[in-house]
Amino acid sequence: MAGPLWPRTRRGSTDEALIKSVYEEHGHALLAYATRLTGDRAAAEDIVQETLIRAWRHSEVLVNGKGSVRGWLLTVARNIVTDRYRAKAARPPEVSGSPAHPPVEADHxxxxxxxxxxxxxxxxxxxxxxxxxxxxxxxxxxxxxxxxxxxxxxxxxxxxxxxxxxxxxxxxxxxxxxxxxxxxxxxxxxxxx
Incomplete structure (x- = not known):
């Protein structure tokens, strides 16, 4: 979708309708793309949600008529996946357990x-x-x-x-x-x- 969905008149209900319209038009493609990138449907759904939140925060990008809305959404989704991968690689591995719940050892x-x-x-x-x-x-x-x-x-x-x-x-x-x-x-x- 190359052009704006409609001109912005007021913030609030118009932005909500805009995001709903974007989701209806691009949601399936966005979910399929995120699923391919992550290999995990649940993680892909989280990425689609985060992408739509970013679209809502920057709704001016969706209506300015510059470039493709779908292209922008897919780029945002890819960047979210990349950021999550880098964050996971940068932090130490998670260890389950606490003093109250020690980690489970493998059964021998x-x-x-x-x-x-x-x-x-x-x-x-x-x-x-x-x-x-x-x-x-x-x-x-x-x-x-x-x-x-x-x-x-x-x-x-x-x-x-x-x-x-x-x-x-x-x-x-x-x-x-x-x-x-x-x-x-x-x-x-x-x-x-």
Whole structure:
């Protein structure tokens, strides 16, 4: 919309009608643009509201006939998004909690269950297979380092790890068939899967 909506006669109801008219004509495009910029509908609605407040405060821009009203609104919305991004980047990260409400720590119960499941499955392997997997995956050693630690050739480490993982997969499959706990993705379980 390039031209003025109507000449301003008095402040107040005319400005309110002007903003209402601007919203009816440009509101959907403004909301779509803000949503694309933020990726968040709720944040986009806040930006549209702030844009319309700025339009109301500077309503003379909407009626002076210079340039496009929609272009001005989109520029204001983009500037608001940029300002919010810069403000968020400049301040330290927010920490939830207060002395009355301490921050919530992550529940480590899933990790404990996974560890117990994997350790139970490792107990069902032969000591040779268990030792190789312990060196390679828990101690994160290379094949050569595991071979040195265990005092066996590197080829034997590779072979034992292959058959150990195969046996471990079978233990997990059997556990799943009998209704036992199964490990979630991550760590040794991904190697086994």
């Amino acid at each position: 119960a899933d990790a404990v269950v996974d560890t117990m499941t994997v350790l139970g499955a490792l107990d069902q392997l032969s000591p040779e297979h268990r030792d190789v997997l312990t060196e390679l995956y828990y101690r994160q050693q290379s094949v050569a380092e595991a071979a040195d630690t265990l005092g066996i050739p590197a080829g034997t480490v590779k072979s034992r790890s292959h058959y150990a993982l195969k046996a471990l997969r079978e233990v997990f499959r059997e556990s799943t068939r009998t209704g036992g706990p199964s490990p979630r993705p991550g760590g040794l379980q991904e190697v086994v899967a």
